[in-house]
Amino acid sequence: MMEQKTAGIQFGDRIFKWLTLLMAITVFVLVGLIGYELFVGSKPAIHKFGWHFLISSDWDPTNDVYGALPFILGTLVSSFIGLIIAVPISVATAVYLTELAPLWLRQPLVMFIELLAAIPSVILGFWGLFVMVPWLHKYLFPPLRSTFEFLPVFKGTDYGPCMLAAGIILAIMIVPIITSISREILRSVPPIQREAAYALGATRWEVTRIAVLSYAKKGIFGAVILGLGRALGETMAVTMVIGNAPQFVPSLFQPGSTLASWIANQFTEAIGDLFYSSLFELGLVLLGVTVLVNILAQLMLKTFAGPSVKPQH
Amino acid sequence: MTAPNHKWRQFKDVLMQIITFICAVLVIAPLVLVFYHLVKLGFGSLNLDFFTHVPKALGEKGGGMANAIVGTFILIGEAAIVGVPIGVLGGIYLSEYGGSKMNWGIRFAADILNGVPSITWGVVVYGLMVIPMHGSSALAGGVVLGMMMIPLVMRTSEEVLQLVPPGYREASLALGISKWRTILQIVVRTALKGIITGVLLALARVAGETAPLLFTAFGNLGWAHSLKEPIAAMPLLIYNYATSPYEDWHRQAWAGALVLLLLVLFVNIVVRVMTRDRFKNKI
Numbered sequence: 124m125m126e127q128k129t130a131g132i133q134f135g136d137r138i139f140k141w142l143t144l145l146m147a148i149t150v151f152v153l154v155g156l157i158g159y160e161l162f163v164g165s166k167p168a169i170h171k172f173g174w175h176f177l178i179s180s181d182w183d184p185t186n187d188v189y190g191a192l193p194f195i196l197g198t199l200v201s202s203f204i205g206l207i208i209a210v211p212i213s214v215a216t217a218v219y220l221t222e223l224a225p226l227w228l229r230q231p232l233v234m235f236i237e238l239l240a241a242i243p244s245v246i247l248g249f250w251g252l253f254v255m256v257p258w259l260h261k262y263l264f265p266p267l268r269s270t271f272e273f274l275p276v277f278k279g280t281d282y283g284p285c286m287l288a289a290g291i292i293l294a295i296m297i298v299p300i301i302t303s304i305s306r307e308i309l310r311s312v313p314p315i316q317r318e319a320a321y322a323l324g325a326t327r328w329e330v331t332r333i334a335v336l337s338y339a340k341k342g343i344f345g346a347v348i349l350g351l352g353r354a355l356g357e358t359m360a361v362t363m364v365i366g367n368a369p370q371f372v373p374s375l376f377q378p379g380s381t382l383a384s385w386i387a388n389q390f391t392e393a394i395g396d397l398f399y400s401s402l403f404e405l406g407l408v409l410l411g412v413t414v415l416v417n418i419l420a421q422l423m424l425k426t427f428a429g430p431s432v433k434p435q436h
Numbered sequence: 437m438t439a440p441n442h443k444w445r446q447f448k449d450v451l452m453q454i455i456t457f458i459c460a461v462l463v464i465a466p467l468v469l470v471f472y473h474l475v476k477l478g479f480g481s482l483n484l485d486f487f488t489h490v491p492k493a494l495g496e497k498g499g500g501m502a503n504a505i506v507g508t509f510i511l512i513g514e515a516a517i518v519g520v521p522i523g524v525l526g527g528i529y530l531s532e533y534g535g536s537k538m539n540w541g542i543r544f545a546a547d548i549l550n551g552v553p554s555i556t557w558g559v560v561v562y563g564l565m566v567i568p569m570h571g572s573s574a575l576a577g578g579v580v581l582g583m584m585m586i587p588l589v590m591r592t593s594e595e596v597l598q599l600v601p602p603g604y605r606e607a608s609l610a611l612g613i614s615k616w617r618t619i620l621q622i623v624v625r626t627a628l629k630g631i632i633t634g635v636l637l638a639l640a641r642v643a644g645e646t647a648p649l650l651f652t653a654f655g656n657l658g659w660a661h662s663l664k665e666p667i668a669a670m671p672l673l674i675y676n677y678a679t680s681p682y683e684d685w686h687r688q689a690w691a692g693a694l695v696l697l698l699l700v701l702f703v704n705i706v707v708r709v710m711t712r713d714r715f716k717n718k719i
Contacts, residue, residue, distance in 0.1 A: 139616035143529035146522045150545040150587060157552060160563040212459045219456035232460060234708060239467040241704045243644025244554075245671045246693045249678045250470045253477075253686070295466045302463060326449040349551075356553025358647040359675065383555045383647070390559070390651050406559040410552065417551035421544070 161410055164403030167396055176404060182369040184394070189401035191382070191408055193371035197286070198381040198409070200371075201361065202354035204290025209298045210347055216298075217305035217343075222331045233306070240299035248363030251292045256283045256364055259291070264376060279374035284366035287375040289384075292360045297350040304349060308342035308427065309335060345423030352416040356409060358383040382409040471697070478694035481687045486695075491657050491673075494682065501692050503659050504668040507574070508696075510660075511653060511669055512643050514578020515585055519642075520635055523589025527631075530590065531597035532619050546587035557584055558648035566652060574660050574667035577653025581642040588641065592634025596627045633711050640703040644696060646671035670696045
């Protein structure tokens with residue numbers, strides 16, 4: 124009797140354990156599936172164009188010739204602009220939230236930043252297209268252009284949607300993630316670091332600079348890389364403000380495209396196997412880049428703070 | 437006694453405080469501005485028709501987004517069916533069973549999945565479901581959103597399950613209750629609020645996703661009569677209207693964006709206020 128019951132319990136336990144294991148390993152299945160589907164879909168394009176696909180600027184459906192270079196460059200440049208704007212603001216905000224802000228203000232500010240992260244990308248893009256871009260076109264771009272006229276990247280007619288607008292919208296989108304992870308990192312700096320600096324007579328800012336920021340440098344870098352990963356793959360908001368031209372022009376005021384935005388823009392209009400396949404290959408390139416960047420970010424965050432600092436979503 | 441540069445150092449201290457404060461304001465500004473413009477441009481177009489009618493043909497006044505609102509709820513319902521069981525059970529494995537090496541691998545894969553761009557998910561499910569099924573469908577749209585939920589729900593479930601004190605498990609096991617029933621009836625029940633929080637936040641997140649739906653759910657100007665048909669969703673309709681050249685559609689898009697934003701923010705605020713006391717600073 125007793126034995127039977129134990130056997131029953133063990134049986135139930137075993138089933139449940141295997142069931143949860145099965146569910147947990149779906150993440151491996153999904154990773155494999157994503158890689159496999161994109162690779163299979165890209166095969167005709169890979170077969171036809173080879174490595175040349177990555178360095179070719181042609182996107183010509185009439186002659187069925189495709190290349191990824193303008194989109195790769197557009198992705199890198201727009202994300203880079205986004206980072207240049209977002210990083211100083213995010214890190215400063217994280218510093219304000221953990222070191223300098225009055226205590227009663229911290230929780231509400233954190234809440235607002237989390238809500239900003241929750242705004243759907245399409246809404247931000249919509250707002251960007253109808254409110255932000257016209258405003259930039261009217262107030263920010265003309266003075267920028269007249270001040271920095273001597274630099275080639277500030278040349279070219281400004282139509283509104285452009286690389287710089289995409290960079291700014293990307294900055295808005297990655298500020299929350301960089302801020303909240305930097306904040307976690309700063310919070311995990313041991314208090315003794317601060318106390319030691321205070322004991323030497325440092326002011327609050329000096330404590331932050333000498334004892335906190337220099338200690339947290341690596342972790343913050345990890346947060347920035349994670350933000351970069353987000354920016355590279357961001358789709359809707361960018362699609363709506365970048366202008367969607369299959370070109371890369373080294374000017375901030377010219378329309379362009381990113382890998383993600385060009386897929387979103389062309390997929391439903393694609394005709395012919397090679398066209399589709401090339402879009403799949405753009406997806407494959409995008410996947411490769413974002414996965415590498417994310418792995419790098421995870422490694423940096425893990426070596427900094429152990430398992431206690433987890434990326435937030 | 438004070439050092440000669442004392443004034444300068446104090447000045448720098450105040451200056452940095454002001455600069456970082458300005459940065460914090462800059463961070464919040466887009467949230468406030470987006471909300472302000474959505475209310476200003478969208479509120480006027482909200483009426484009963486908006487919630488009860490489907491879009492009118494181009495050129496006709498009126499019409500609404502009823503099909504898109506229902507469509508969004510159908511899609512997130514499907515997503516929940518796909519994503520919640522897998523995510524929660526996977527989270528249970530990570531928290532209660534897995535060895536450290538296995539867990540490292542699963543977490544790593546889940547974090548990679550969390551970083552996969554949303555448009556990529558759409559392309560993958562297009563190849564996986566839309567091509568074999570010869571067309572876009574509500575089913576494909578739900579599955580893609582569900583897949584995106586899996587890693588999110590798994591990680592948050594794991595985190596809240598680990599907050600349950602080990603004593604709870606030990607007490608139950610000591611009473612001779614089997615491990616699986618201990619997990620389900622003691623551990624999961626204790627952490628249930630946190631798990632639900634994670635699920636709701638994941639649902640709110642996928643409810644606003646557009647890119648993965650572009651070529652899976654595809655959108656529909658009327659009602660979808662089965663899960664095998666293309667279905668409308670609010671983010672899709674907002675995108676299509678916003679990028680159209682028609683004033684009337686823009687107005688509808690502002691109203692739709694306002695409703696969607698309110699929905700997403702509502703879930704986020706309620707969930708965070710509800711759980712603030714109990715899991716303060718832990719999740």
